[in-house]
Amino acid sequence: MYKKTIxxxxxxxxxxxxxxxxxxxSYLQRCDSHNSNLNCFIxxxxxxxxxxxxxxxxxxxxxxAGPLTGIPLAHKDIFCTNGTKxxxxxxxxxxxxxxxxxxxxxxxxxxxxxxxxxxxxxxxxMGSTNETSFYGAVKNPWDTARVPGGSSGGSAAAVAAxxxxxxxxxxxxxxxxxxxxxxxxxxxxxxxxxVSRYGMIAYASSLDQGGPITQTAEDAAIMxxxxxxxxxxxxxxxxxxxxxxxxxxxxxxxGLKIGLxxxxxxxxxxxxxxxxxxxxxxxxxxxxxxxxxxxxxxxELSIPAYYVIASAECSSNLARFDGVRFGHxxxxxxxxxxxxxxxxxxxxxxxxxxxxxxxxxxLSAGYYDAYYLKAQKLRRMIRDDFRSALEDVDVIIGxxxxxxxxxxxxxxxxxxxxxxxxxxxxxxxxxxLPAISVPAxxxxxxxxxxxxxxxxxxxxxxxxxxxxxxxxxxxxxxxPVGFD
Amino acid sequence: xxxxxxxxxxIAWLARISISxxxxxNYLHDVSNILELVEKMNNVDxxxxxxxxxxxEITARLRDDKVTETDQRKHFQEIAPAVDNGHYLxxxxxx
Numbered sequence: 001m002y003k004k005t006i007x008x009x010x011x012x013x014x015x016x017x018x019x020x021x022x023x024x025x026s027y028l029q030r031c032d033s034h035n036s037n038l039n040c041f042i043x044x045x046x047x048x049x050x051x052x053x054x055x056x057x058x059x060x061x062x063x064x065a066g067p068l069t070g071i072p073l074a075h076k077d078i079f080c081t082n083g084t085k086x087x088x089x090x091x092x093x094x095x096x097x098x099x100x101x102x103x104x105x106x107x108x109x110x111x112x113x114x115x116x117x118x119x120x121x122x123x124x125x126m127g128s129t130n131e132t133s134f135y136g137a138v139k140n141p142w143d144t145a146r147v148p149g150g151s152s153g154g155s156a157a158a159v160a161a162x163x164x165x166x167x168x169x170x171x172x173x174x175x176x177x178x179x180x181x182x183x184x185x186x187x188x189x190x191x192x193x194x195v196s197r198y199g200m201i202a203y204a205s206s207l208d209q210g211g212p213i214t215q216t217a218e219d220a221a222i223m224x225x226x227x228x229x230x231x232x233x234x235x236x237x238x239x240x241x242x243x244x245x246x247x248x249x250x251x252x253x254x255g256l257k258i259g260l261x262x263x264x265x266x267x268x269x270x271x272x273x274x275x276x277x278x279x280x281x282x283x284x285x286x287x288x289x290x291x292x293x294x295x296x297x298x299x300e301l302s303i304p305a306y307y308v309i310a311s312a313e314c315s316s317n318l319a320r321f322d323g324v325r326f327g328h329x330x331x332x333x334x335x336x337x338x339x340x341x342x343x344x345x346x347x348x349x350x351x352x353x354x355x356x357x358x359x360x361x362x363l364s365a366g367y368y369d370a371y372y373l374k375a376q377k378l379r380r381m382i383r384d385d386f387r388s389a390l391e392d393v394d395v396i397i398g399x400x401x402x403x404x405x406x407x408x409x410x411x412x413x414x415x416x417x418x419x420x421x422x423x424x425x426x427x428x429x430x431x432x433l434p435a436i437s438v439p440a441x442x443x444x445x446x447x448x449x450x451x452x453x454x455x456x457x458x459x460x461x462x463x464x465x466x467x468x469x470x471x472x473x474x475x476x477x478x479x480p481v482g483f484d
Numbered sequence: 485x486x487x488x489x490x491x492x493x494x495i496a497w498l499a500r501i502s503i504s505x506x507x508x509x510n511y512l513h514d515v516s517n518i519l520e521l522v523e524k525m526n527n528v529d530x531x532x533x534x535x536x537x538x539x540x541e542i543t544a545r546l547r548d549d550k551v552t553e554t555d556q557r558k559h560f561q562e563i564a565p566a567v568d569n570g571h572y573l574x575x576x577x578x579x
Contacts, residue, residue, distance in 0.1 A: 329565035376535030432539025
């Protein structure tokens with residue numbers, strides 16, 4: 001039963017082929033046998049999962065089931081789950097039992113989903129390899145000597161290894177799309193503000209966005225139906241009405257206008273990745289799309305602009321971890337200052353401290369204009385590039401990441417190389433646009449993701465294109481050996 | 485723009501993170517490299533460009549002036565490092 005998509009699981013549950021309790025038990029068993037190897041989960045929640053499954057089974061018996069009732073999922077450990085440890089991958093929150101549920105968690109609970117556990121992630125979502133986690137690196141199921149990507153690496157590896165049929169993730173600079181690409185699965189970053197940030201531990205608030213990590217685009221549409229929507233508890237939640245994201249899945253792609261940014265295919269892109277993406281675009285042309293070259297002239301500036309803005313926002317957001325009301329506190333502080341200095345030094349890992357220090361610097365007196373304000377100006381230029389490109393074309397397509405999964409420890413002491421690998425994803429967050437990564441082939445036997453970027457609130461269109469692509473290809477059905 | 489050791493000391497203090505003497509050179513190296521990476525921004529003329537703080541340029545919503553939070557002090561105090569009688573304890577700040 002673990003080979004099914006959530007769409008298929010839902011029909012099987014409604015047909016009483018098996019119960020949610022049987023389904024959940026079978027996933028918990030798979031988690032048990034594979035987690036020590038892959039390290040996808042920080043916490044497993046077998047007791048609450050079985051209780052949730054039993055209550056879902058009752059709803060199914062009574063004919064009150066919705067499309068997600070009784071379906072298991074894994075939550076990235078950045079989403080607060082009432083009464084359960086929510087660590088954000090950090091020693092700072094190793095002892096933190098969340099006192100409330102994130103809105104995403106509430107919504108998916110209300111939809112009848114069953115939480116298997118909380119997935120591993122880069123500490124405070126800062127990283128592209130999942131190696132900055134206090135709980136150790138996650139292994140990529142396609143090659144356990146490699147990383148799954150990050151920061152939602154545990155969620156992506158869990159879905160790829162079929163330890164969960166679906167998982168939640170968050171994406172500040174690519175943290176849903178890049179691990180989806182590296183693990184050969186589907187990952188959707190919705191428009192900024194589409195999914196509530198309430199209870200989702202903040203990294204960079206003007207960039208953070210939650211979304212689903214799934215086996216198929218159809219599953220992503222079903223998940224987004226439950227996750228999206230206005231939330232008055234999130235001050236930047238979009239008030240735009242939510243559509244049925246499954247309604248356009250079967251629309252034809254005839255006449256679809258695809259833009260290929262010249263800057264994404266500039267000769268520096270690895271040839272094996274480029275040929276996978278070009279083949280994917282050819283496939284979409286066969287389905288009726290028209291392709292033209294477009295310009296995103298300031299793409300190269302997205303890395304500097306992103307690392308200034310994200311670090312600045314992180315230094316401000318993470319000021320709350322002071323050892324006073326929750327989280328790690330150092331032993332025997334001499335005075336209040338010592339309590340702050342040591343609690344934060346001990347509680348945060350190296351990459352988080354690097355970003356806090358960088359962010360503090362760019363916001364400090366005398367440097368604010370040169371760095372932070374400058375980056376915000378570039379952010380407008382980058383956003384405007386996308387806006388004018390999207391007047392001409394419906395979607396923009398390119399690679400999700402410039403490479404396949406890295407080897408473990410490859411970038412551990414080289415943050416700059418890790419940052420540069422975010423080149424195709426961070427600009428989308430700066431602009432606040434939605435984008436999806438879908439499996440499009442392999443390079444050196446490792447999965448390669450194709451990124452489809454759409455206009456604001458055009459999630460239905462993205463899901464339609466991704467679904468049609470998946471109807472015509474079987475890249476998303478490939479499984480890593482040992483997990484099929 | 486190259487940083488000095490004293491810059492790292494100053495920023496670490498502003499960020500309230502203690503950094504040991506032996507770790508300071510690593511931060512100096514890493515943060516200098518990050519700043520070098522972002523220097524590229526200076527090659528762009530942004531004279532007539534307005535900064536963009538938020539991708540959708542939304543304005544803050546107002547809500548009715550009503551209490552919507554419930555009292556969860558007990559719940560929140562359960563996860564605090566040190567509490568007494570409903571208060572959060574910190575080292576003495578007033579002699």
